[in-house]
Amino acid sequence: MKKTDLEKNLGLKINGKLKQGASATRFGAASGEVPDRREQRKLDAARGLIPFAVKLEGDLVTQLRTQAETQQRDINELVAELLRRGLAG
Template sequence: MLSTRLRPSRRSCGFDCSCHGAAFTQAIQENPMKKTDLDKNEGLKITGQMKQAGTPDRYGSAASAVMSRRDQRKLEQAQGLVAFAVKLDGELVKQIHALAESRQTGINETVAALLVKGLAD
């Protein structure tokens, strides 16, 4: 006797058939792009935003406002300032920093004032 079984069709499925289910078909329709394509598009988007952003001030015209070390040294020499390196205890340095912050002055000015006051005694 001959078998009369039906064979499944060998044609390729276009994801619109009933063999994959509704959830799969909906997922394919909502996001037809591969993850690598999505990542590539995100990278292109970020690159475009970076090109449109412009140059930060630290690299643009504001960068020229900072003096070179040579010019800074000449200015300090004209003011009579001399570099003076000292090793101090960490707690003492913290106190100097706190005092400078409370006076709203720089570290150099605070240390100079403390030395003048200490040497006057």
């Protein structure tokens, strides 16, 4: 390999590491406060939570997000409560 190729590869490695390091604090939390995805999955599993993906219309999602923001709640909690109400009724 040429010296320029080695320098280019080194630069790509540095850029990759910079991109990975920035993701932990991009949501405004300190790096130690936000668990990574694997840890979050373990925490969710311990609480008995199971990921459940559905496809919804855009206007329905907008309504859910607005309602969650006005009530200052997590959207997961809001959807769970609405599903419980709907299934009970």
